Amino acid sequence: MESRVRNYILGLIFFISFVGLTLYYHFIFQTQLYYHFHQPIFLFNRTFINEFLSYPGGLLELVTQFLFQFYYYNFVGALITALLIIGIWVMLYRIVEKLRSSEISLLLSFLPVILLLFLQNHYNFPLVITFKYLCAVAFFYLYLKAGERAKVILIISSVLFYYLVGGWIYLFWVVLGLLYELFYGESPSRYYFSGMLVGFYLLCPLILSRSLFFIGITEAYLYIVPSSAFFQPFMFRLSLFLYLFFCALPILLPVIFIFDRYIIGKPANAIPGRSRGIVGPISMVGQSILILITGYLVLRYSFDENEQRQIRIDYLTYQGRWSEVIEQAQSIKGYERLTNFNINRALYHTGQLLDNLFAIRQVLGTDGLFINKVIASQIALPASELYLELGHIKAAEALAFEAQTKFRYDPRILKQLCLTSLINEKYAAAQKFTALLSASLIHRSWAKHYQAYIDDPYLCLTDDFMQFKRAQQPQTDFFINDEHPDYDLVQLLKEDPDNRMAFEYLIAYNLLECKLKNVYKHLDKYKNFNYPHTPRHIQETLILLELRDPKGIDLRQYNISSETIERFSKFNTILMENISDRKQAQSLLASEFGNTLWYYVRYVTPLVTNLELKVRKIDEDLY
DSSP states (O other): OHHHHHHHHHHHHHHHHHHHHHHIIIIIIOHHHHHHHHOOOOOOOHHHHHHHTTSTTHHHHHHHHHHHGGGGSHHHHHHHHHHHHHHHHHHHHHHHHHTTOGGGHHHHHHHHHHHHHHHHTSTTSOHHHHHHHHHHHHHHHHHHHOOHHHHHHHHHHHHHHHHHHOHHHHHHHHHHHHHHHHHHOOTTHHHHHHHHHHHHHHHHHHHHHHHTSOOOHHHHHHOOSOGGGGSTTTOOOOOHHHHHHHHHHHHHHHHHHHIIIIISOOOTTOOTTOSOTTHHHHHHHHHHHHHHHHHHHHHHHHOOHHHHHHHHHHHHHHTTOHHHHHHHHTTOOSOOHHHHHHHHHHHHHTTOHHHHGGGSOOTTGGGGTOOOSSOOHHHHHHHHHHHHHHTOHHHHHHHHHHHHTTOTTOHHHHHHHHHHHHHTTOHHHHHHHHHHHTTSTTTHHHHHHHHHHHHOGGGGGGOHHHHHHHHHSOSSOOOOOSSOHHHHHHHHHHHOTTOHHHHHHHHHHHHHTTOHHHHHHHGGGGGGGOOSSOOHHHHHHHHHHHHHOTTTOOOTTSOOOHHHHHHHHHHHHHHHHTTTOHHHHHHHHHHHHTTSHHHIIIIISHHHHOOOOOBOTTTOOBO
16 A cells, blocks of 8 residues: 555656646747757758767767757657656666665655756757766666676677767766676676676777777767867856766765665665555655755756847847847846847847947947857858848858858758858759758758749749849959958948948948948938938937037038937036046946947947957867
8 A cells, every 4th residue: 555655656746747847848948949059950861860870879869869850849849858857767766766775765866867957957958968868877777677697688788888879878887887786786796797897898989989980089988979069159068067967876876875784774685665654655745845846946046047038039030030139138138249249130120220239238349240250150150141131142151151061950051051042043052952951850841942942943033032132142242351341331332222231230330340430421321221310329420520520520411309419418418527537427327328329439349448359279169
């Protein structure tokens, strides 16, 4: 009867945890953002599959890619994540129970899960680690249950396990096996099996790396995730929490042994879960409550809401939901350059760029407007998307190819290259990208839509976007000027004087560079766009220029509002009253004038703060 109650409580806590995790990952974490951040893809393509089969650990990464692609659907992703975590917990519970410490088995088995909840709560954490860990504990559980002959078979077949999971996880499994044999094994076979485990770990990676896979020694013994996970934007690191996660179960094995043998003195042949009276169910209820509270606290306080907002802004930007980008921008804390870049794009598309450019922090100046000053493949894709919007199609194509050098199968990159090829009427090139995307379950419908354009190029004439971009495309070839993108904007406007985005970005660029005379010089194109009113930042520029050079500026053709004139007067008054105390003046001006060009020029521009981009020495990726 007691055993039935305990099993009921156990099943209930696992079910409640599963439902709770599913709801959490669906509504709060939002696995569709996890998908967007990593852009996983699985192609039913021989070349794609063979790449994963060519190194130890690749096979499970291939399986992970297949399942990860379904995170495109938020609920499915939440369901898979919850199943993985609960699956790991169930396996850990069975392992702990097998080690004869069932009184607090549930609580002990949850300790590694606490660390997993922390790690999996960060968007840059590779999902494949969770998959590999599940495989490792499941394979270890099989080892615990095996007899002597079966153990020999398992150790020999661990060669296949090594191929499945890679060196790091194989080492983790070997350590678990060693600890089990040393603390729980029967003499003298424990030494025999320990020797086999050590021998296989030392020889298996060495022999296979030299005969089948041709990989480096370090990679053969310690491979855990693809190298791309360590690049931006992911920036995954082998953190203290990751080491603790992998050390938790190996530490539990000797701790449970010492506790059982020397503290409570439980005999070796004690049967777990037998004859505990009412203590068993009460203990299970108490552990369950503690576990639920702990799990909630870990998820609550390890979740970075600001990181999620930054990813959501990129997600909304990619979907062209510009108004929602502006809404999210209001709650962003700190500064992140890609987020700044995306918000600037949203300001243009919502008609606010020249009115509210300084309503957001522009601490890096033009490096937040154009992100490709220092070429690196992790920022090449968003830069490519901007140039496509600007109508600089060849620049968009070149930057998309740059992005592909690091992220070969990224579906966003493949789609971008397909679009630029179609705009450039390179139908054979576009065919290559649609062929790849059509091998994906998630992107097949997109590929089918544009494959029709390749099969019948006249369909492009019915697509407003295609026609608009072909009309914008410069007829004169010119290189991307990364140091001075304003030169490209001037050239775009020469080719197409009605390119409003090029004009506004040119004005914004010079505003951020504090080149106010250049702003005035380019206002000769202003009348082409029929603005209903003079944009606020242009008004602020003209007032400042008139103050510096009254004779050189003609304000009569521009409508300067009385409100702007009054605000400038008040700005100057506060500034002069606190001329001897710069910090006091800045503090007083920030709340009312922090969104003006005047405040930016005096306090925020990198020309004043000396802020600049930093380049990593290791792989030359931007911070």
